[in-house]
Structures are given as structure tokens and as C-alpha cells.
Amino acid sequence: MERTATADTQASATPLAEEDSPLLDAMPRQREVVETAWESGRPAVSVSASTPAIPRVSRMPAALRLLAPWRLLPTPNGTPFTFGYASLLVVTSLIAQYADPTLVNQLHQASSTDVTHLLRDPFLVLVASALWIVGGVLSPYAFLFLLVLTALERRIGGVRAAGVFLTGHILATLATEGTVGLAVLAGHLPDTSLHRFDYGISFGVAASTGALAGLLRPWLGLPLLALFGWTLVSDLMAFTDPMTNWGHLISLTIGVATWPLIRRWQRAERMARFALPRVGVARV
Numbered sequence: 001m002e003r004t005a006t007a008d009t010q011a012s013a014t015p016l017a018e019e020d021s022p023l024l025d026a027m028p029r030q031r032e033v034v035e036t037a038w039e040s041g042r043p044a045v046s047v048s049a050s051t052p053a054i055p056r057v058s059r060m061p062a063a064l065r066l067l068a069p070w071r072l073l074p075t076p077n078g079t080p081f082t083f084g085y086a087s088l089l090v091v092t093s094l095i096a097q098y099a100d101p102t103l104v105n106q107l108h109q110a111s112s113t114d115v116t117h118l119l120r121d122p123f124l125v126l127v128a129s130a131l132w133i134v135g136g137v138l139s140p141y142a143f144l145f146l147l148v149l150t151a152l153e154r155r156i157g158g159v160r161a162a163g164v165f166l167t168g169h170i171l172a173t174l175a176t177e178g179t180v181g182l183a184v185l186a187g188h189l190p191d192t193s194l195h196r197f198d199y200g201i202s203f204g205v206a207a208s209t210g211a212l213a214g215l216l217r218p219w220l221g222l223p224l225l226a227l228f229g230w231t232l233v234s235d236l237m238a239f240t241d242p243m244t245n246w247g248h249l250i251s252l253t254i255g256v257a258t259w260p261l262i263r264r265w266q267r268a269e270r271m272a273r274f275a276l277p278r279v280g281v282a283r284v
Helices: 007-012 060-067 080-098 101-111 115-120 122-131 140-156 158-185 191-195 202-213 218-238 242-257 259-279
Strands: none
Touching: 080 101, 080 122, 080 140, 080 158, 101 122, 115 122, 115 158, 115 191, 122 158, 140 158, 140 202, 140 259, 158 191, 158 202, 158 242, 158 259, 202 218, 202 242, 218 242
16 A cells, blocks of 8 residues: 655654664655645645556547548538538439439439530539539549549638539539530531530549649648549540530539639648637537
């Protein structure tokens, strides 16, 4: 059992002879007072050489907090735009999978950004076409959407990330469908091309990927840009859907063109984030 002593006790105690001392020879630090009862208001505690060592705490939780793998996915507080948009895409994907095929076909036709719909009601179809994922939630563009939009929104904010996404979606759509319309007028394409299906999130995802590559460190951003760009070029060389493939390359170029602007946005977002603890606001 360890010993305790107070300052008063130590001051009033009569020194004991060496032979009468209860302390053992060759056992240093048997009576070391850490804090006195009068100074701390708590019972004094002595530290003995026999006190077991405190086990070392594993560093794995700290490493996980440093890597923060959960930040790769959207959250309601940290990335509200991506989280809300992804939730909406899940709903439309479930409708496309389980609803009546005739109804789904009618919805896709009404959402198609073909030349006819763009001339008739451009705003409605440009918004509606971005509510569907070609291939459903298990398609590659669905995974890219989650990873890229989450990373982009964490760096520049939700409103700006939405602006990059919509800019790529709208401009690439107008570029490809405008080319189709001109080709029909010139007689290079049949009139049926004015009603071709064109919907999905791929143009916006491609633009967001190009933008994100400019915010990452070069050892990560440049390989991402090269790999994604080579995939788009390979699809274009396959010539399965050249207009859509050209649209992907156009939207990727749009994303790269935003680098000077989004880098300023990133700096502004960092300054705003550093100011948050001063007012007691935390983001997850």
C-alpha cells in the first residue's frame, strides 16, 4: 500500500533514526509528494517506484482522424449541395428502375435536352435532364459524382460547386446540341437527330472533375486529369456516341478553364473556415 503525507505532518514529524525508519534501503523515491493537501484541496498522492506504468494509447484513432476517410462522402452539414443532390438522384434512379417502363420512357423524353426541347423550353429541360443518371446509382458516373462533388464542395463551398457543375452541364449541352442543329440544317444529319435522347449528369461531373484537378496537389491532380481525359478520348475513338463523347471533352475543358477562378474561391473558403471557430460554428 502506497503512503501519503501532508505538508504539516512532514513539518512536525520527528526525524527517525536510520534503523527505525520504515523505509527500505536501496529503494529510492518511496515517499514523493506530488501535491500537498493544503495547496490542492485534494488528498496528497505519493508516487512509488512500484507504481505500474501507464499503457501507451494506440495511435490508430488519431491516424484515422487525420486521414478522415468519411470526408470522402457527402454529409448534410459539411456538403449540403452534394448531399441533397445525391439524395434526389437516388429517388429518380429508384423511379427509373421500379416504375412502369412506359412512364419512365415518357419522363426521359420530357427531360431530354434535344434540339426540339431546347428551342421550346430550354430552362426546364436543362434542369430536368440533370435529374437522371444513365445506368442508375451503380454507374461509374454516380461514384464519380459522389467523390468529385464532395471534394469540390469542401474546397470552394456548395454554391460555387453547383455553379461549376451547372456551367459544364449547360455549356456542353448547348455546344453539342447546337452542333447537331447546325448539321441538320446543313443536311449532314437527318431530321430525326433533332429528337435524340440526351440527359444525365455526365457533363456536369466531367466539368467538376476538371475543376477539382486544379485544386489538388500536382501529384494527385495531374494523374486524375490525365486518366479521366484518356478515358474520354478512348470513348471518342470508339465512335459509339461521338456527340456525347465530344460533350464530355468539352465539359472537362470547361472545368480546367475555371482553375484561376476556383483557386481564388478556395482561398476565400479557407479564410471563411478559419474564422468559424471564433464565432463558435463547426462544420462536419
